[in-house]
Amino acid sequence: MxxxxxxxxAPGQHLTPDSITSDDAPESGHVQMVQITPELVxxxxxxASGHAVPAELLSYQPESYxxxxxxxxxxxxxxxxxxxxxxxxxxxTVPNGRLVRPDGTLFYPYVGTIKAAGMDVExxxxxxxxxxxRYVDDPQVDVxxxxxxxxxITLGGAFTxxxxxxxxSVPMTLAxxxxxxxxxxxxxxxxxxxxxxDGKDYHLDLNASGSAEGAIRGIYLKPGDRxxxxxxxxxxxxxxxxxxxxxxxxxxxxxxxxxxxxxxxxGLNPVTSNxxxxxVIRGVAxxxxxxxxxxxxxxxxxxxxxxxxxxxIHAGDVVWVGPAGVTRWNRVLSQxxxxxxxxxxxxxxxxxxxx
Numbered sequence: 001m002x003x004x005x006x007x008x009x010a011p012g013q014h015l016t017p018d019s020i021t022s023d024d025a026p027e028s029g030h031v032q033m034v035q036i037t038p039e040l041v042x043x044x045x046x047x048a049s050g051h052a053v054p055a056e057l058l059s060y061q062p063e064s065y066x067x068x069x070x071x072x073x074x075x076x077x078x079x080x081x082x083x084x085x086x087x088x089x090x091x092x093t094v095p096n097g098r099l100v101r102p103d104g105t106l107f108y109p110y111v112g113t114i115k116a117a118g119m120d121v122e123x124x125x126x127x128x129x130x131x132x133x134r135y136v137d138d139p140q141v142d143v144x145x146x147x148x149x150x151x152x153i154t155l156g157g158a159f160t161x162x163x164x165x166x167x168x169s170v171p172m173t174l175a176x177x178x179x180x181x182x183x184x185x186x187x188x189x190x191x192x193x194x195x196x197x198d199g200k201d202y203h204l205d206l207n208a209s210g211s212a213e214g215a216i217r218g219i220y221l222k223p224g225d226r227x228x229x230x231x232x233x234x235x236x237x238x239x240x241x242x243x244x245x246x247x248x249x250x251x252x253x254x255x256x257x258x259x260x261x262x263x264x265x266x267g268l269n270p271v272t273s274n275x276x277x278x279x280v281i282r283g284v285a286x287x288x289x290x291x292x293x294x295x296x297x298x299x300x301x302x303x304x305x306x307x308x309x310x311x312x313i314h315a316g317d318v319v320w321v322g323p324a325g326v327t328r329w330n331r332v333l334s335q336x337x338x339x340x341x342x343x344x345x346x347x348x349x350x351x352x353x354x355x
Contacts, residue, residue: 030288036258036280036297041310054202054268057195057219062118062171067224068150069104072097073116075128078140083109089269097146110135121145121169145169151223155181158188158229159238167223174219177227188233189254195219196226207253239265241321242273258297258308261319268299268321276301279323282314 034040067073075085085096100106103156104117111131116124125143132139142292147253150165155162160182165172174195183190183206190206204216208227232252240246244266258280263269268275278296295311298304 002216015264030291030294032291033320034293034295036295036307036311038307040295041307050328053204053216053219057197057202058223060220063148063219064122064223065145065167065169066151067100067119067121067124067145069100069102069117070147070149071100071145072149073100073106073124074098074144074146076142076144077136079214080136080139081191098273099147100150103226117150119339137275153177153221153223154226156226156228158184159227167221171220172226173217174204174221175217177221181227183229183254187231187233189230189235190251191235192230194228194230196228197224198220205253208315209257235315237261237315240317240318241351242269242323243267244269251315256313258311258313258319259305261313262321265319274322276305278308279320279322280311280313281318281320283316283318 007082012039075084100105100116104115106114106116107127108114111128114124114127114131119127119188121143125141128143129139129141130302132141145168148168151165153167153172155177159178165177165180178193182240195202195204196328204219206216208216221250232250236248236250237253237256238248238262243262247265249261249264258278267277276298278297278299280297281294282289282293295321296309297308301309
């Protein structure tokens, strides 16, 4: 029986560098094997750290607040309470405010209709003072925005609060808006915040470190910007083979390493795994145009985990750990022993019938 089943000594899934690159393998022309070496991880780290924040985002500096439709203005004319507080001085500021109409105009007594949209506070103050001077000697006018409703930033995706945020006279940074909205850290993909400005998408890594982190925090937002924080349900790595807990692992940053993936899966199975057979299988969109890549790590030595700790995992990667030789042999035995029992029982039955 053992001779007849000798070809089944290593049944099941079996992956080796030779089997991938062999000319006899049907996938040989579509897969390339790459050894994980210090040179490889060094170049990968350099590439990852080379992503810079676009210069046009960093160079933007907010201008003075521009009045727009929906804003509420509180206009003070000193020594003239009938103009400042027509609803009565006992009323709150907002009831005495002036709402900028949808068409951008504003009505004020003795001044008439003014096209306020597009002006800043100082420009509007001068405009009112000039026209009011026909009726009031040396008018002392002050203008304040007490309600902001025209300039907003919209949010979507994995934020805790996705209500539009109004821009006021104090410039707002990206960090302030994200902090105010809150992030659903369990479901958010922090590595790919999308800032849409003037019809163009900018992809930013909220988990960036070093100078990139400081640059992202220094980005000022402008009216009409849109922030979208993707969910991480599509960012998974699949751990298979001889690990303690084979599973799909969801991650939310761009910094997940091979060591972290193996650790989350409980580590290599100390009994059944082959430390020389740790592979990261990275597919491509079209195998006919470019080959997929299989990265190989010999994890028998402690130094190998130093390499693994610097090897970045991508969404959709498959981490596969091969079985040890004794594991394959034990699996053969587990399949042969029930078969040998059946054959033995059949032989005993035939002997009894012959007697």
